[in-house]
Amino acid sequence: MKQHTVLYEVKDQTAWITLNRPEVKNALNKEMHEELYDCFQEASQDHEVKVIILQGSGDAFCAGADLKSVSSDSAESFDYGDYLQDTYNRLIVLIDSISKPVIAYLNGVTVGAGLSIALACDYRIADSRAKLALSFLKIGLVPDAGASYFLPRLVGLGKAMELMLGQTVSAEEAFRINLITAIGNPAEYAERLASIPPAAYGLAKQNMKQGFEHSLSEVLDMEVSAQREAGQSQEHKDALLRFLKK
Structure with missing residues:
Protein backbone atom coordinates (compact mmCIF):
# COMPACT_ATOMS: atom_id res chain seq x y z
CA MET A 1 0.00 0.00 0.00
CA LYS A 2 1.49 3.33 -1.11
CA GLN A 3 1.91 6.04 1.52
CA HIS A 4 3.15 9.04 -0.40
CA THR A 5 0.30 11.48 0.23
CA VAL A 6 -1.55 9.58 2.96
CA LEU A 7 0.02 7.96 6.03
CA TYR A 8 -1.40 4.86 7.69
CA GLU A 9 -0.63 3.58 11.19
CA VAL A 10 -2.37 1.22 13.61
CA LYS A 11 -1.95 1.91 17.35
CA ASP A 12 -3.99 0.48 20.23
CA GLN A 13 -6.66 -0.99 17.93
CA THR A 14 -7.06 2.37 16.18
CA ALA A 15 -6.16 3.03 12.55
CA TRP A 16 -4.81 6.54 12.07
CA ILE A 17 -5.19 7.77 8.49
CA THR A 18 -3.33 11.05 7.95
CA LEU A 19 -3.68 13.30 4.91
CA ASN A 20 -0.08 14.27 4.22
CA ARG A 21 0.24 17.22 1.85
CA PRO A 22 0.75 19.96 4.44
CA GLU A 23 2.32 22.30 1.88
CA VAL A 24 -1.14 22.70 0.27
CA LYS A 25 -3.14 22.24 3.50
CA ASN A 26 -3.82 18.62 2.51
CA ALA A 27 -5.76 19.53 -0.62
CA LEU A 28 -6.85 16.40 -2.44
CA ASN A 29 -5.38 15.36 -5.77
CA LYS A 30 -5.95 12.10 -7.63
CA GLU A 31 -3.00 10.31 -6.03
CA MET A 32 -4.26 11.18 -2.57
CA HIS A 33 -7.71 9.88 -3.47
CA GLU A 34 -6.27 6.52 -4.51
CA GLU A 35 -4.17 6.18 -1.36
CA LEU A 36 -7.01 7.37 0.90
CA TYR A 37 -9.38 4.80 -0.58
CA ASP A 38 -6.82 2.03 -0.07
CA CYS A 39 -6.24 3.08 3.55
CA PHE A 40 -9.94 3.01 4.40
CA GLN A 41 -10.28 -0.40 2.77
CA GLU A 42 -7.32 -1.70 4.76
CA ALA A 43 -8.70 -0.34 8.04
CA SER A 44 -12.15 -1.73 7.31
CA GLN A 45 -10.81 -5.24 6.63
CA ASP A 46 -8.21 -5.39 9.42
CA HIS A 47 -9.72 -7.41 12.30
CA GLU A 48 -7.29 -5.79 14.74
CA VAL A 49 -8.72 -2.33 14.02
CA LYS A 50 -11.75 -1.30 16.07
CA VAL A 51 -11.82 2.45 15.37
CA ILE A 52 -10.68 4.58 12.41
CA ILE A 53 -9.47 8.17 12.77
CA LEU A 54 -8.95 10.44 9.76
CA GLN A 55 -6.84 13.54 10.36
CA GLY A 56 -4.64 16.04 8.53
CA SER A 57 -0.96 16.86 8.88
CA GLY A 58 0.29 20.32 9.77
CA ASP A 59 -2.24 23.00 10.63
CA ALA A 60 -5.09 21.77 8.41
CA PHE A 61 -7.47 18.88 8.13
CA CYS A 62 -8.17 19.38 4.44
CA ALA A 63 -8.57 22.40 2.17
CA GLY A 64 -10.76 20.47 -0.27
CA ALA A 65 -9.96 19.69 -3.88
CA ASP A 66 -6.57 20.71 -5.25
CA LEU A 67 -7.87 22.79 -8.16
CA LYS A 68 -4.30 23.60 -9.19
CA SER A 69 -3.78 19.94 -10.06
CA VAL A 70 -6.04 20.53 -13.06
CA SER A 71 -3.62 21.76 -15.71
CA SER A 72 -4.43 24.98 -17.52
CA ASP A 73 -4.40 23.06 -20.81
CA SER A 74 -7.27 20.80 -19.73
CA ALA A 75 -9.24 23.34 -17.68
CA GLU A 76 -11.59 24.15 -20.56
CA SER A 77 -12.55 20.52 -21.15
CA PHE A 78 -12.33 19.29 -17.54
CA ASP A 79 -15.52 17.49 -16.47
CA TYR A 80 -16.12 17.90 -12.74
CA GLY A 81 -18.87 15.29 -12.83
CA ASP A 82 -16.59 12.61 -14.22
CA TYR A 83 -13.94 13.51 -11.64
CA LEU A 84 -16.46 13.24 -8.81
CA GLN A 85 -17.57 9.80 -9.93
CA ASP A 86 -13.98 8.57 -10.19
CA THR A 87 -12.76 9.97 -6.87
CA TYR A 88 -15.00 11.45 -4.18
CA ASN A 89 -18.14 9.44 -4.80
CA ARG A 90 -16.56 6.02 -4.43
CA LEU A 91 -14.64 7.22 -1.34
CA ILE A 92 -17.77 8.59 0.34
CA VAL A 93 -19.71 5.38 -0.35
CA LEU A 94 -16.85 3.35 1.14
CA ILE A 95 -16.64 5.47 4.31
CA ASP A 96 -20.40 5.35 4.75
CA SER A 97 -20.44 1.55 4.39
CA ILE A 98 -17.80 0.80 7.04
CA SER A 99 -19.37 -0.86 10.08
CA LYS A 100 -16.62 0.33 12.44
CA PRO A 101 -16.68 3.75 14.13
CA VAL A 102 -15.07 6.39 11.90
CA ILE A 103 -13.87 9.67 13.43
CA ALA A 104 -12.78 12.75 11.51
CA TYR A 105 -10.35 14.77 13.63
CA LEU A 106 -10.60 18.34 12.36
CA ASN A 107 -7.19 19.53 13.51
CA GLY A 108 -7.31 22.83 11.61
CA VAL A 109 -8.71 24.32 8.41
CA THR A 110 -11.59 22.16 7.10
CA VAL A 111 -13.21 23.55 3.97
CA GLY A 112 -14.92 22.51 0.76
CA ALA A 113 -14.74 18.82 -0.04
CA GLY A 114 -12.57 18.39 3.05
CA LEU A 115 -15.61 19.21 5.15
CA SER A 116 -17.76 16.98 2.93
CA ILE A 117 -15.55 13.99 3.70
CA ALA A 118 -15.72 14.78 7.42
CA LEU A 119 -19.52 14.85 7.21
CA ALA A 120 -19.50 11.27 5.90
CA CYS A 121 -17.71 10.07 9.05
CA ASP A 122 -19.66 8.92 12.10
CA TYR A 123 -18.14 11.51 14.43
CA ARG A 124 -16.33 14.81 14.00
CA ILE A 125 -13.97 15.86 16.79
CA ALA A 126 -12.44 19.31 16.32
CA ASP A 127 -9.45 21.15 17.69
CA SER A 128 -10.56 24.34 19.40
CA ARG A 129 -8.80 26.38 16.71
CA ALA A 130 -10.43 24.60 13.76
CA LYS A 131 -12.28 26.63 11.12
CA LEU A 132 -14.97 25.04 8.96
CA ALA A 133 -16.64 26.19 5.74
CA LEU A 134 -18.34 24.98 2.59
CA SER A 135 -16.70 27.21 0.01
CA PHE A 136 -18.11 25.80 -3.24
CA LEU A 137 -20.44 28.64 -4.22
CA LYS A 138 -17.66 31.20 -3.88
CA ILE A 139 -15.95 29.65 -6.91
CA GLY A 140 -19.15 28.95 -8.84
CA LEU A 141 -19.50 25.28 -7.89
CA VAL A 142 -22.09 23.36 -5.87
CA PRO A 143 -21.49 21.40 -2.65
CA ASP A 144 -20.48 17.85 -3.51
CA ALA A 145 -18.89 14.68 -2.11
CA GLY A 146 -22.06 13.94 -0.17
CA ALA A 147 -22.45 17.34 1.51
CA SER A 148 -25.97 17.75 0.10
CA TYR A 149 -26.93 14.45 1.73
CA PHE A 150 -25.19 14.57 5.10
CA LEU A 151 -25.31 18.26 6.03
CA PRO A 152 -29.13 18.72 6.16
CA ARG A 153 -29.37 15.52 8.21
CA LEU A 154 -26.89 16.85 10.74
CA VAL A 155 -27.94 20.48 11.13
CA GLY A 156 -31.36 20.72 9.46
CA LEU A 157 -32.26 22.06 6.03
CA GLY A 158 -32.43 25.72 7.02
CA LYS A 159 -28.99 25.80 8.62
CA ALA A 160 -27.55 23.71 5.77
CA MET A 161 -28.85 26.28 3.25
CA GLU A 162 -27.13 28.97 5.31
CA LEU A 163 -23.83 27.11 5.59
CA MET A 164 -23.72 26.37 1.87
CA LEU A 165 -23.26 30.13 1.30
CA GLY A 166 -19.71 29.66 2.53
CA GLN A 167 -19.55 31.36 5.90
CA THR A 168 -16.65 30.20 8.10
CA VAL A 169 -17.64 28.84 11.49
CA SER A 170 -15.51 28.25 14.56
CA ALA A 171 -15.29 24.97 16.43
CA GLU A 172 -17.52 26.40 19.16
CA GLU A 173 -20.22 27.42 16.67
CA ALA A 174 -19.91 24.11 14.83
CA PHE A 175 -20.54 22.28 18.10
CA ARG A 176 -23.52 24.49 18.94
CA ILE A 177 -25.26 23.67 15.65
CA ASN A 178 -24.43 19.93 15.76
CA LEU A 179 -22.00 20.14 12.85
CA ILE A 180 -19.36 18.44 15.02
CA THR A 181 -19.62 15.92 17.84
CA ALA A 182 -17.14 17.40 20.30
CA ILE A 183 -14.14 19.69 20.76
CA GLY A 184 -11.09 17.94 22.12
CA ASN A 185 -8.86 14.88 21.78
CA PRO A 186 -9.97 12.19 19.30
CA ALA A 187 -7.91 9.50 21.07
CA GLU A 188 -10.12 9.75 24.15
CA TYR A 189 -13.24 9.35 22.04
CA ALA A 190 -11.66 6.45 20.17
CA GLU A 191 -10.89 4.66 23.43
CA ARG A 192 -14.54 4.91 24.42
CA LEU A 193 -15.70 3.62 21.03
CA ALA A 194 -13.23 0.74 21.07
CA SER A 195 -14.94 -0.66 24.17
CA ILE A 196 -18.30 -0.99 22.40
Whole structure:
Protein backbone atom coordinates (compact mmCIF):
# COMPACT_ATOMS: atom_id res chain seq x y z
CA MET A 1 0.00 0.00 0.00
CA LYS A 2 1.49 3.33 -1.11
CA GLN A 3 1.91 6.04 1.52
CA HIS A 4 3.15 9.04 -0.40
CA THR A 5 0.30 11.48 0.23
CA VAL A 6 -1.55 9.58 2.96
CA LEU A 7 0.02 7.96 6.03
CA TYR A 8 -1.40 4.86 7.69
CA GLU A 9 -0.63 3.58 11.19
CA VAL A 10 -2.37 1.22 13.61
CA LYS A 11 -1.95 1.91 17.35
CA ASP A 12 -3.99 0.48 20.23
CA GLN A 13 -6.66 -0.99 17.93
CA THR A 14 -7.06 2.37 16.18
CA ALA A 15 -6.16 3.03 12.55
CA TRP A 16 -4.81 6.54 12.07
CA ILE A 17 -5.19 7.77 8.49
CA THR A 18 -3.33 11.05 7.95
CA LEU A 19 -3.68 13.30 4.91
CA ASN A 20 -0.08 14.27 4.22
CA ARG A 21 0.24 17.22 1.85
CA PRO A 22 0.75 19.96 4.44
CA GLU A 23 2.32 22.30 1.88
CA VAL A 24 -1.14 22.70 0.27
CA LYS A 25 -3.14 22.24 3.50
CA ASN A 26 -3.82 18.62 2.51
CA ALA A 27 -5.76 19.53 -0.62
CA LEU A 28 -6.85 16.40 -2.44
CA ASN A 29 -5.38 15.36 -5.77
CA LYS A 30 -5.95 12.10 -7.63
CA GLU A 31 -3.00 10.31 -6.03
CA MET A 32 -4.26 11.18 -2.57
CA HIS A 33 -7.71 9.88 -3.47
CA GLU A 34 -6.27 6.52 -4.51
CA GLU A 35 -4.17 6.18 -1.36
CA LEU A 36 -7.01 7.37 0.90
CA TYR A 37 -9.38 4.80 -0.58
CA ASP A 38 -6.82 2.03 -0.07
CA CYS A 39 -6.24 3.08 3.55
CA PHE A 40 -9.94 3.01 4.40
CA GLN A 41 -10.28 -0.40 2.77
CA GLU A 42 -7.32 -1.70 4.76
CA ALA A 43 -8.70 -0.34 8.04
CA SER A 44 -12.15 -1.73 7.31
CA GLN A 45 -10.81 -5.24 6.63
CA ASP A 46 -8.21 -5.39 9.42
CA HIS A 47 -9.72 -7.41 12.30
CA GLU A 48 -7.29 -5.79 14.74
CA VAL A 49 -8.72 -2.33 14.02
CA LYS A 50 -11.75 -1.30 16.07
CA VAL A 51 -11.82 2.45 15.37
CA ILE A 52 -10.68 4.58 12.41
CA ILE A 53 -9.47 8.17 12.77
CA LEU A 54 -8.95 10.44 9.76
CA GLN A 55 -6.84 13.54 10.36
CA GLY A 56 -4.64 16.04 8.53
CA SER A 57 -0.96 16.86 8.88
CA GLY A 58 0.29 20.32 9.77
CA ASP A 59 -2.24 23.00 10.63
CA ALA A 60 -5.09 21.77 8.41
CA PHE A 61 -7.47 18.88 8.13
CA CYS A 62 -8.17 19.38 4.44
CA ALA A 63 -8.57 22.40 2.17
CA GLY A 64 -10.76 20.47 -0.27
CA ALA A 65 -9.96 19.69 -3.88
CA ASP A 66 -6.57 20.71 -5.25
CA LEU A 67 -7.87 22.79 -8.16
CA LYS A 68 -4.30 23.60 -9.19
CA SER A 69 -3.78 19.94 -10.06
CA VAL A 70 -6.04 20.53 -13.06
CA SER A 71 -3.62 21.76 -15.71
CA SER A 72 -4.43 24.98 -17.52
CA ASP A 73 -4.40 23.06 -20.81
CA SER A 74 -7.27 20.80 -19.73
CA ALA A 75 -9.24 23.34 -17.68
CA GLU A 76 -11.59 24.15 -20.56
CA SER A 77 -12.55 20.52 -21.15
CA PHE A 78 -12.33 19.29 -17.54
CA ASP A 79 -15.52 17.49 -16.47
CA TYR A 80 -16.12 17.90 -12.74
CA GLY A 81 -18.87 15.29 -12.83
CA ASP A 82 -16.59 12.61 -14.22
CA TYR A 83 -13.94 13.51 -11.64
CA LEU A 84 -16.46 13.24 -8.81
CA GLN A 85 -17.57 9.80 -9.93
CA ASP A 86 -13.98 8.57 -10.19
CA THR A 87 -12.76 9.97 -6.87
CA TYR A 88 -15.00 11.45 -4.18
CA ASN A 89 -18.14 9.44 -4.80
CA ARG A 90 -16.56 6.02 -4.43
CA LEU A 91 -14.64 7.22 -1.34
CA ILE A 92 -17.77 8.59 0.34
CA VAL A 93 -19.71 5.38 -0.35
CA LEU A 94 -16.85 3.35 1.14
CA ILE A 95 -16.64 5.47 4.31
CA ASP A 96 -20.40 5.35 4.75
CA SER A 97 -20.44 1.55 4.39
CA ILE A 98 -17.80 0.80 7.04
CA SER A 99 -19.37 -0.86 10.08
CA LYS A 100 -16.62 0.33 12.44
CA PRO A 101 -16.68 3.75 14.13
CA VAL A 102 -15.07 6.39 11.90
CA ILE A 103 -13.87 9.67 13.43
CA ALA A 104 -12.78 12.75 11.51
CA TYR A 105 -10.35 14.77 13.63
CA LEU A 106 -10.60 18.34 12.36
CA ASN A 107 -7.19 19.53 13.51
CA GLY A 108 -7.31 22.83 11.61
CA VAL A 109 -8.71 24.32 8.41
CA THR A 110 -11.59 22.16 7.10
CA VAL A 111 -13.21 23.55 3.97
CA GLY A 112 -14.92 22.51 0.76
CA ALA A 113 -14.74 18.82 -0.04
CA GLY A 114 -12.57 18.39 3.05
CA LEU A 115 -15.61 19.21 5.15
CA SER A 116 -17.76 16.98 2.93
CA ILE A 117 -15.55 13.99 3.70
CA ALA A 118 -15.72 14.78 7.42
CA LEU A 119 -19.52 14.85 7.21
CA ALA A 120 -19.50 11.27 5.90
CA CYS A 121 -17.71 10.07 9.05
CA ASP A 122 -19.66 8.92 12.10
CA TYR A 123 -18.14 11.51 14.43
CA ARG A 124 -16.33 14.81 14.00
CA ILE A 125 -13.97 15.86 16.79
CA ALA A 126 -12.44 19.31 16.32
CA ASP A 127 -9.45 21.15 17.69
CA SER A 128 -10.56 24.34 19.40
CA ARG A 129 -8.80 26.38 16.71
CA ALA A 130 -10.43 24.60 13.76
CA LYS A 131 -12.28 26.63 11.12
CA LEU A 132 -14.97 25.04 8.96
CA ALA A 133 -16.64 26.19 5.74
CA LEU A 134 -18.34 24.98 2.59
CA SER A 135 -16.70 27.21 0.01
CA PHE A 136 -18.11 25.80 -3.24
CA LEU A 137 -20.44 28.64 -4.22
CA LYS A 138 -17.66 31.20 -3.88
CA ILE A 139 -15.95 29.65 -6.91
CA GLY A 140 -19.15 28.95 -8.84
CA LEU A 141 -19.50 25.28 -7.89
CA VAL A 142 -22.09 23.36 -5.87
CA PRO A 143 -21.49 21.40 -2.65
CA ASP A 144 -20.48 17.85 -3.51
CA ALA A 145 -18.89 14.68 -2.11
CA GLY A 146 -22.06 13.94 -0.17
CA ALA A 147 -22.45 17.34 1.51
CA SER A 148 -25.97 17.75 0.10
CA TYR A 149 -26.93 14.45 1.73
CA PHE A 150 -25.19 14.57 5.10
CA LEU A 151 -25.31 18.26 6.03
CA PRO A 152 -29.13 18.72 6.16
CA ARG A 153 -29.37 15.52 8.21
CA LEU A 154 -26.89 16.85 10.74
CA VAL A 155 -27.94 20.48 11.13
CA GLY A 156 -31.36 20.72 9.46
CA LEU A 157 -32.26 22.06 6.03
CA GLY A 158 -32.43 25.72 7.02
CA LYS A 159 -28.99 25.80 8.62
CA ALA A 160 -27.55 23.71 5.77
CA MET A 161 -28.85 26.28 3.25
CA GLU A 162 -27.13 28.97 5.31
CA LEU A 163 -23.83 27.11 5.59
CA MET A 164 -23.72 26.37 1.87
CA LEU A 165 -23.26 30.13 1.30
CA GLY A 166 -19.71 29.66 2.53
CA GLN A 167 -19.55 31.36 5.90
CA THR A 168 -16.65 30.20 8.10
CA VAL A 169 -17.64 28.84 11.49
CA SER A 170 -15.51 28.25 14.56
CA ALA A 171 -15.29 24.97 16.43
CA GLU A 172 -17.52 26.40 19.16
CA GLU A 173 -20.22 27.42 16.67
CA ALA A 174 -19.91 24.11 14.83
CA PHE A 175 -20.54 22.28 18.10
CA ARG A 176 -23.52 24.49 18.94
CA ILE A 177 -25.26 23.67 15.65
CA ASN A 178 -24.43 19.93 15.76
CA LEU A 179 -22.00 20.14 12.85
CA ILE A 180 -19.36 18.44 15.02
CA THR A 181 -19.62 15.92 17.84
CA ALA A 182 -17.14 17.40 20.30
CA ILE A 183 -14.14 19.69 20.76
CA GLY A 184 -11.09 17.94 22.12
CA ASN A 185 -8.86 14.88 21.78
CA PRO A 186 -9.97 12.19 19.30
CA ALA A 187 -7.91 9.50 21.07
CA GLU A 188 -10.12 9.75 24.15
CA TYR A 189 -13.24 9.35 22.04
CA ALA A 190 -11.66 6.45 20.17
CA GLU A 191 -10.89 4.66 23.43
CA ARG A 192 -14.54 4.91 24.42
CA LEU A 193 -15.70 3.62 21.03
CA ALA A 194 -13.23 0.74 21.07
CA SER A 195 -14.94 -0.66 24.17
CA ILE A 196 -18.30 -0.99 22.40
CA PRO A 197 -19.13 -4.48 21.02
CA PRO A 198 -18.30 -4.13 17.30
CA ALA A 199 -21.07 -6.27 15.80
CA ALA A 200 -23.76 -4.45 17.80
CA TYR A 201 -22.26 -1.09 16.83
CA GLY A 202 -22.30 -1.99 13.14
CA LEU A 203 -25.92 -3.09 13.27
CA ALA A 204 -26.99 0.00 15.24
CA LYS A 205 -25.14 2.27 12.83
CA GLN A 206 -26.87 0.65 9.88
CA ASN A 207 -30.31 1.07 11.43
CA MET A 208 -29.70 4.70 12.37
CA LYS A 209 -28.62 5.58 8.84
CA GLN A 210 -31.39 3.66 7.11
CA GLY A 211 -33.99 5.09 9.46
CA PHE A 212 -34.06 8.29 7.39
CA GLU A 213 -35.19 6.44 4.30
CA HIS A 214 -37.82 4.04 5.72
CA SER A 215 -41.19 4.16 7.43
CA LEU A 216 -41.63 3.49 11.15
CA SER A 217 -42.95 -0.02 10.53
CA GLU A 218 -39.98 -0.79 8.28
CA VAL A 219 -37.53 0.49 10.89
CA LEU A 220 -39.23 -1.59 13.58
CA ASP A 221 -38.76 -4.66 11.38
CA MET A 222 -35.11 -3.73 10.83
CA GLU A 223 -34.64 -3.49 14.59
CA VAL A 224 -36.19 -6.93 15.07
CA SER A 225 -33.79 -8.41 12.54
CA ALA A 226 -30.74 -6.60 13.96
CA GLN A 227 -31.65 -7.44 17.56
CA ARG A 228 -32.10 -11.09 16.68
CA GLU A 229 -28.63 -11.16 15.14
CA ALA A 230 -27.06 -9.20 18.00
CA GLY A 231 -28.76 -11.35 20.62
CA GLN A 232 -27.23 -14.50 19.16
CA SER A 233 -23.70 -13.09 19.08
CA GLN A 234 -20.96 -14.19 21.43
CA GLU A 235 -20.16 -10.57 22.29
CA HIS A 236 -23.70 -10.14 23.67
CA LYS A 237 -23.46 -13.35 25.70
CA ASP A 238 -20.10 -12.27 27.15
CA ALA A 239 -21.37 -8.76 27.94
CA LEU A 240 -24.52 -10.11 29.55
CA LEU A 241 -22.48 -12.47 31.72
CA ARG A 242 -20.26 -9.57 32.87
CA PHE A 243 -23.35 -7.51 33.66
CA LEU A 244 -24.99 -10.29 35.71
CA LYS A 245 -21.79 -10.83 37.70
CA LYS A 246 -21.69 -7.23 38.92
